[in-house]
Amino acid sequence: MTNGKVKTRIRKNDIVQVIAGSGSGKISIKDGEDAKARGTRGKVISVDREKGRAIVQGVKMVFKHQRASQDPSRPNLGRIEKESPIDVSNLLLVCPKCDEATRIGIRTEKHERENGKVKASRVRVCKKCGADVPERS
Numbered sequence: 001m002t003n004g005k006v007k008t009r010i011r012k013n014d015i016v017q018v019i020a021g022s023g024s025g026k027i028s029i030k031d032g033e034d035a036k037a038r039g040t041r042g043k044v045i046s047v048d049r050e051k052g053r054a055i056v057q058g059v060k061m062v063f064k065h066q067r068a069s070q071d072p073s074r075p076n077l078g079r080i081e082k083e084s085p086i087d088v089s090n091l092l093l094v095c096p097k098c099d100e101a102t103r104i105g106i107r108t109e110k111h112e113r114e115n116g117k118v119k120a121s122r123v124r125v126c127k128k129c130g131a132d133v134p135e136r137s
């Protein structure tokens, strides 16, 4: 069963941890210090639920192309440096409570309204400490 969207519980403005690199290039973090993206954390800028990819602030992939420019006046030619979409399967949400990169469960919360109807809402829950992980806006 699929509606064309990738199932992810990661939402915009979440803090996530990268658990795997893409393998397609060198990865650096924002302060310019080279580091493997694995283990770095950042805030989710956007989520593309169609493609199952997210852009994470500060997690930057630097693609170095083999045919770098030989022209000294254009040293950056052949090198693309930007925040690139990361597959959501490579991201884990960081729980705001226990500060652990964690899997997320869903708890259904039922609210009884004054008119007697019950409204159910789904709350994300940290599987490590059990704290609610509200979506941020």
Ligand SMILES: [Zn+2]
Pocket (backbone or CB within 6 Å): 095, 096, 097, 098, 099, 100, 102, 126, 127, 128, 129, 130, 131
């Ligand atoms: Zn937690």
